[in-house]
Amino acid sequence: MKQASLFLAASALLVTAVCAEPAKIKCLIIDGQNNHSWQETTPVLKAILEHSGVFSVDVSTSPPNNANPDWAKWQPHFADYGVIVSNYNGQAWPKELHDALVSYVKNGGGFVSYHAADNSFGDQADYNEMIGLGGWGGRNAKSGPYLRLRDGEWRPLDGPGPCGGHGPQNEFIIETFAPEHPIMKGLPAQWMHAKDELYHSLRGPAKNLSVLGHALSEQTKEQEPMLMAISYGKGRVFHTTLGHYLEALDGLGFQVTLTRGTEWAATGKVTQPAPKPGELTAGPKAALRPLKPVPPSK
Numbered sequence: 001m002k003q004a005s006l007f008l009a010a011s012a013l014l015v016t017a018v019c020a021e022p023a024k025i026k027c028l029i030i031d032g033q034n035n036h037s038w039q040e041t042t043p044v045l046k047a048i049l050e051h052s053g054v055f056s057v058d059v060s061t062s063p064p065n066n067a068n069p070d071w072a073k074w075q076p077h078f079a080d081y082g083v084i085v086s087n088y089n090g091q092a093w094p095k096e097l098h099d100a101l102v103s104y105v106k107n108g109g110g111f112v113s114y115h116a117a118d119n120s121f122g123d124q125a126d127y128n129e130m131i132g133l134g135g136w137g138g139r140n141a142k143s144g145p146y147l148r149l150r151d152g153e154w155r156p157l158d159g160p161g162p163c164g165g166h167g168p169q170n171e172f173i174i175e176t177f178a179p180e181h182p183i184m185k186g187l188p189a190q191w192m193h194a195k196d197e198l199y200h201s202l203r204g205p206a207k208n209l210s211v212l213g214h215a216l217s218e219q220t221k222e223q224e225p226m227l228m229a230i231s232y233g234k235g236r237v238f239h240t241t242l243g244h245y246l247e248a249l250d251g252l253g254f255q256v257t258l259t260r261g262t263e264w265a266a267t268g269k270v271t272q273p274a275p276k277p278g279e280l281t282a283g284p285k286a287a288l289r290p291l292k293p294v295p296p297s298k
């Protein structure tokens with residue numbers, strides 16, 4: 001009898017251990033100021049991240065401007081999270097908050113620069129180093145070189161020229177550049193991305209940066225970095241230029257690279273399976289997976 005109860009107790013422990021889900025990675029989306037519709041995109045980003053099963057997601061929304069009485073009180077606590085996803089393109093933060101983000105990443109935190117987040121903080125050297133490349137936001141030739149694909153390598157190209165641009169929105173092909181990187185492993189060599197802006201002519205310090213995926217710009221006739229991984233201090237940064245508006249967020253390729261990139265930024269690993277063969281293809285149309293937005297909690 002005693003042996004039977006011990007056996008039962010042991011079995012119960014085993015079942016608990018096997019059934020217990022791994023702890024979710026805590027993720028914080030930052031928004032509140034953006035020349036893009038963050039009010040519409042953040043709930044979809046949240047849905048995409050949660051759909052992966054890997055993340056629990058909170059949102060921290062800044063006051064609408066720095067004259068707002070709550071501006072100085074807005075103090076998201078980065079250290080509570082494994083990764084911060086920025087959907088913010090707006091006014092400079094109070095120095096204390098800006099420095100808190102930079103030291104969070106420097107000390108091993110994960111950061112994801114999503115679409116126009118790379119337009120933000122153009123005059124902040126540490127932020128530009130974190131995201132590798134950026135555009136607009138007062139950036140110019142002094143912000144750093146372009147990255148240009150020459151003889152199979154990404155090389156810095158100095159010289160005059162704009163910093164940031166895009167043509168009309170279209171579906172376009174993304175090419176995998178780093179197939180062995182955890183974010184890209186198992187993804188097809190090429191896939192059709194949903195209707196989006198194709199950013200071109202980004203410039204920046206581009207230190208410790210790996211281009212993971214790129215696309216051919218009709219404007220520059222150059223391959224332009226679309227997906228990037230940057231190491232910054234002990235931290236990791238995933239930079240996706242993709243995701244202008246909801247059509248782009250419906251793209252399976254956008255979703256897969258966002259969730260894999262966010263997990264890598266948080267942990268340095270990717271546990272999510274790659275799409276099955278045929279799910280993400282080179283076209284003729286982009287594979288779409290519309291996900292229901294999560295209603296804002298406030």
Ligand SMILES: [Zn+2]
Nearest residue numbers: 036116197244
């Ligand atoms: Zn845009």
